[in-house]
Amino acid sequence: MAAHLETELNAAVNVINATGGKGVTGHSRALSARPDGYTLGMTTLELNMMHWSGLTTMDIDSCIPLMSINEDYAAIFVLADSPWQNVKELEEDIRQRPGELTASGTSAGGAWHLALAGWLIEAGLQAEDVTWISSTGSGPSLQDLLSGGVDMVCCSLPEATTLLEAGKIRALGVMSPQRAKGYEEVATFAEQGTDWSLGGWRALALPKGTPPEIQEKILNALHRIVTGQTKVAETTFPEFMEKSGFDYTYRTGEELDRFLRETDAKFGKLLTSEAMQSVNQDPFNPMTFLWIIMGLMAVTVGAIVVQAQFQRTRESGESSVEKIPISARGVISCLLILGTIAAYAFFAETVGFISLCFASMLVLMLWMGVRPLWAFVCSLAFTLSIYQLFTLALRVPLPRGWIGW
Amino acid sequence: MQEVLSSAFSVIMTPEVLGIILLSAIYGIFVGSIPGLTATMAVALMVPLTFFLSDVQALAAIVTTVTCSIFAGDIPATLVRIPGTPASAAYAADAYALTRQGLTGRSLGISLLFSVLGGLFGTVVLMFAAPLLAKVAESFSSFQYFWLYVLGLTCAAIVSDDSRLKGAFSLLVGLLLSTIGLGTDYSAPRMTFGFDQLITGVNFIPAMIGLFGISEVLRNALASNLGTPAEEITTDAKDHAAENSTLGIIRYVVPMACRRFHHLLRSSTIGSLVGMLPGAGADIAAWISYAVSKRFSKNPEAYGKGSEEGLADATGANNSALGSAWIPALVFGIPGDSVTAIAIGVLMMKNIQPGPDIFDVTKPQAVLVFGIYFTFILANLLLIPLGLIAIKVGNGLVHIPRAVLMPAIVIFCVVGSFSLNASYFDVFVMMVMGVLGFALERIRAPLGPVVLGIILGGALEHKFIQCLTKSDSVLSFFESPISMVLASCCIGLWIWPLIFSRRKPAPPDA
Numbered sequence: 001m002a003a004h005l006e007t008e009l010n011a012a013v014n015v016i017n018a019t020g021g022k023g024v025t026g027h028s029r030a031l032s033a034r035p036d037g038y039t040l041g042m043t044t045l046e047l048n049m050m051h052w053s054g055l056t057t058m059d060i061d062s063c064i065p066l067m068s069i070n071e072d073y074a075a076i077f078v079l080a081d082s083p084w085q086n087v088k089e090l091e092e093d094i095r096q097r098p099g100e101l102t103a104s105g106t107s108a109g110g111a112w113h114l115a116l117a118g119w120l121i122e123a124g125l126q127a128e129d130v131t132w133i134s135s136t137g138s139g140p141s142l143q144d145l146l147s148g149g150v151d152m153v154c155c156s157l158p159e160a161t162t163l164l165e166a167g168k169i170r171a172l173g174v175m176s177p178q179r180a181k182g183y184e185e186v187a188t189f190a191e192q193g194t195d196w197s198l199g200g201w202r203a204l205a206l207p208k209g210t211p212p213e214i215q216e217k218i219l220n221a222l223h224r225i226v227t228g229q230t231k232v233a234e235t236t237f238p239e240f241m242e243k244s245g246f247d248y249t250y251r252t253g254e255e256l257d258r259f260l261r262e263t264d265a266k267f268g269k270l271l272t273s274e275a276m277q278s279v280n281q282d283p284f285n286p287m288t289f290l291w292i293i294m295g296l297m298a299v300t301v302g303a304i305v306v307q308a309q310f311q312r313t314r315e316s317g318e319s320s321v322e323k324i325p326i327s328a329r330g331v332i333s334c335l336l337i338l339g340t341i342a343a344y345a346f347f348a349e350t351v352g353f354i355s356l357c358f359a360s361m362l363v364l365m366l367w368m369g370v371r372p373l374w375a376f377v378c379s380l381a382f383t384l385s386i387y388q389l390f391t392l393a394l395r396v397p398l399p400r401g402w403i404g405w
Numbered sequence: 406m407q408e409v410l411s412s413a414f415s416v417i418m419t420p421e422v423l424g425i426i427l428l429s430a431i432y433g434i435f436v437g438s439i440p441g442l443t444a445t446m447a448v449a450l451m452v453p454l455t456f457f458l459s460d461v462q463a464l465a466a467i468v469t470t471v472t473c474s475i476f477a478g479d480i481p482a483t484l485v486r487i488p489g490t491p492a493s494a495a496y497a498a499d500a501y502a503l504t505r506q507g508l509t510g511r512s513l514g515i516s517l518l519f520s521v522l523g524g525l526f527g528t529v530v531l532m533f534a535a536p537l538l539a540k541v542a543e544s545f546s547s548f549q550y551f552w553l554y555v556l557g558l559t560c561a562a563i564v565s566d567d568s569r570l571k572g573a574f575s576l577l578v579g580l581l582l583s584t585i586g587l588g589t590d591y592s593a594p595r596m597t598f599g600f601d602q603l604i605t606g607v608n609f610i611p612a613m614i615g616l617f618g619i620s621e622v623l624r625n626a627l628a629s630n631l632g633t634p635a636e637e638i639t640t641d642a643k644d645h646a647a648e649n650s651t652l653g654i655i656r657y658v659v660p661m662a663c664r665r666f667h668h669l670l671r672s673s674t675i676g677s678l679v680g681m682l683p684g685a686g687a688d689i690a691a692w693i694s695y696a697v698s699k700r701f702s703k704n705p706e707a708y709g710k711g712s713e714e715g716l717a718d719a720t721g722a723n724n725s726a727l728g729s730a731w732i733p734a735l736v737f738g739i740p741g742d743s744v745t746a747i748a749i750g751v752l753m754m755k756n757i758q759p760g761p762d763i764f765d766v767t768k769p770q771a772v773l774v775f776g777i778y779f780t781f782i783l784a785n786l787l788l789i790p791l792g793l794i795a796i797k798v799g800n801g802l803v804h805i806p807r808a809v810l811m812p813a814i815v816i817f818c819v820v821g822s823f824s825l826n827a828s829y830f831d832v833f834v835m836m837v838m839g840v841l842g843f844a845l846e847r848i849r850a851p852l853g854p855v856v857l858g859i860i861l862g863g864a865l866e867h868k869f870i871q872c873l874t875k876s877d878s879v880l881s882f883f884e885s886p887i888s889m890v891l892a893s894c895c896i897g898l899w900i901w902p903l904i905f906s907r908r909k910p911a912p913p914d915a
Binding site: 028102131132133134135136144147148149162287288290293297300303304307327330331333334338340341342345346348349353357361364365369370374375378379382383386390395396397398 | 450543544546547549568570571573574577578580581584595601619622623626627733759807808809811812813815816817818819820824827829832833835836839840866867869871873874875
């Protein structure tokens with residue numbers, strides 16, 4: 001998408017993958033950016049979920065959704081040699097021995113977990129009848145499935161294509177209204193007797209407050225891209241999505257808005273319901289690991305102190321620690337260096353890289369006793385070459401500020 | 406088989422592909438040697454360009470860039486003790502110690518040759534053992550990963566030169582830092598102290614730059630006399646001018662490689678095995694190999710103070726890990742590291758689906774896969790002349806007076822930590838880490854384990870929680886044979902010194 005936007009808008013488009021935090025990270029980063037049209041967010045299903053579970057106040061009203069470009073539905077995968085042939089058999093087995101089977105696919109409380117839990121409840125079971133093993137994504141979950149670590153994985157179809165085609169795993173069913181394009185052999189849940197569907201969506205959105213003419217411009221570019229009017233490496237966007245096995249369903253304007261609101265209401269009902277409470281609970285206290293580390297730390301520090309005492313009595317005064325003589329000059333040097341870094345963190349955005357970098361290098365060099373002319377030439381040459389290198393050669397933007405290009 | 410080999414060979418041996426390999430190699434060395442820009446970033450920056458290349462060209466560009474930038478990560482580690490990539494953190498102390506002895510050229514020469522040999526070994530493993538090794542990787546579930554991470558961390562802690570306790574202390578500091586922010590398994594952030602930016606946790610790139618780079622600058626600044634050029638280094642470097650010349654390096658390093666051939670085999674095997682596990686990769690490979698090398702060395706007390714053996718073994722391991730990282734990516738479509746993740750994206754875009762059949766020589770895509778092998782070999786060979794040039798340039802940098810070099814390093818640290826995410830907060834993190842690193846060095850605690858702790862802490866916690874959710878009792882942690890072996894290695898490594906520490910003779914020159 002970024003590559004297509006790049007050709008269409010005739011400007012460099014950098015993709016930043018802001019992962020983690022159940023989607024809070026990425027969304028807050030994109031939606032709290034300066035609304036100047038230079039930051040676009042790829043919002044996802046999590047935007048419908050986060051605010052219901054109290055993670056954030058961000059919801060679909062915190063952004064201007066432009067266009068949704070893809071919808072992928074959840075499916076359930078098991079090992080090729082597992083006993084279950086369809087969703088009904090799996091359901092029966094879960095009923096026989098609740099709490100014994102394990103599933104994975106995303107973090108606990110994530111979209112795919114919700115999909116599985118929703119299905120269980122729809123089938124008249126409890127959400128916690130299958131133990132959800134929290135994971136970082138579909139890739140690691142599928143690997144865990146292969147090694148026998150979990151019994152089933154719930155994720156979207158394209159994510160599992162490789163293993164499906166290799167015959168290592170089977171798809172029992174897909175949670176979509178109709179069978180998915182490219183995966184016609186996988187039956188839907190509705191066909192197998194449980195009326196349940198859940199899918200994820202991806203939509204490009206702008207931060208609230210972006211001027212209408214900029215919205216218009218980007219939306220126009222998007223329209224041209226999804227209708228196959230742009231080509232990158234001889235491939236149009238729809239062709240690329242088709243090849244990669246991703247679904248492509250475009251929604252814009254009113255339709256997108258309605259779709260997002262419907263999904264939001266559906267998740268609101270799901271996530272606030274009594275039966276779903278267990279889904280939102282963390283499997284363990286967040287402090288578990290922290291306390292273990294703290295405990296080990298205390299033991300180690302204790303041991304170091306004891307050892308130091310022991311050695312001191314034995315070596316009696318013979319210090320092995322290399323002592324650096326501390327001079328006032330040295331301390332000031334250190335403070336200047338730290339000051340330079342802090343100055344960059346606080347003022348670079350307004351002052352700009354070139355002025356700030358040049359000034360701080362000059363000060364540091366003069367303080368350290370470099371001849372003035374030499375220091376001036378060095379700082380100027382260094383500042384300019386770094387700026388040139390990063391902004392032009394590597395296309396990593398540095399703050400522009402007062403002077404820049 | 407023969408046909409595939411020859412057609413893959415002819416596909417690679419075209420002027421366009423060779424030109425792309427050469428350009429990517431230069432680009433890789435360049436980006437890798439700038440602290441803060443990682444091998445992953447080098448590849449990511451290149452992705453938009455790969456759209457315009459054919460599949461062979463695109464993969465050749467990616468493979469070459471990674472190979473060269475992982476070696477180039479050793480250059481700043483040697484010159485200014487800032488590892489260019491996390492994979493160089495294991496032996497940054499050794500490489501830098503050699504520079505302080507005036508042996509910059511030799512140190513980089515060792516890095517170069519052993520990187521190349523390790524990389525070639527990794528390629529051979531990829532060529533002949535990929536389907537077999539894929540089977541091993543398939544059997545790794547959360548328990549085995551948990552123990553592997555513990556083993557990697559244990560190795561990092563116990564190799565520290567001074568005392569194991571201080572190594573453990575550093576490691577725990579790193580792990581503690583890794584718990585900052587939102588864990589994979591929780592919906593509530595921890596220890597963010599009210600900073601929203603900390604919800605995502607401490608980013609390890611600025612942390613690493615601060616810990617190694619700024620702390621060293623501070624140490625130098627505190628020692629004052631910056632007005633004079635770095636006297637000891639320059640005079641030493643003059644004494645060792647012959648050793649640091651290109652010819653001198655070759656004369657020294659080649660016999661060393663012959664002498665240490667079986668060590669190289671050992672460290673490359675470790676590298677290949679660890680490298681193929683998704684999420685483990687080159688960083689852990691370097692640490693484990695370093696620890697093994699120290700354990701079996703005749704003079705373990707030199708480790709951390711400029712040991713050429715440790716440097717050679719660890720640098721070989723991280724390069725051999727690169728080749729095998731492609732195994733899970735090509736076989737299961739599960740990337741071993743972020744670089745192969747990008748590579749999979751490129752493959753899919755070119756309509757090639759990774760999977761077990763990818764090695765099937767009767768299929769058309771086999772040409773491409775063998776093309777990857779050839780590129781690995783070519784890139785490694787090309788690294789020798791280019792690396793020697795880079796070393797020559799690096800050698801010159803040592804002669805710059807420190808009063809000019811130090812401010813430049815400060816700016817490099819700032820830009821390096823800023824540019825990764827365009828985040829001013831990362832610059833702040835880098836500064837705090839610099840002070841922390843400085844403090845840790847004053848109490849003579851090693852810095853390497855802190856970095857590994859930050860990198861692996863999140864993954865370790867995640868696997869730990871996964872295991873706890875899955876298991877009924879403590880016994881599940883030891884159920885499978887692989888877990889048993891890994892677990893007993895870890896426990897053995899911790900218990901061993903407790904029993905035998907009494908008889909340990911005092912190091913002669915401490």
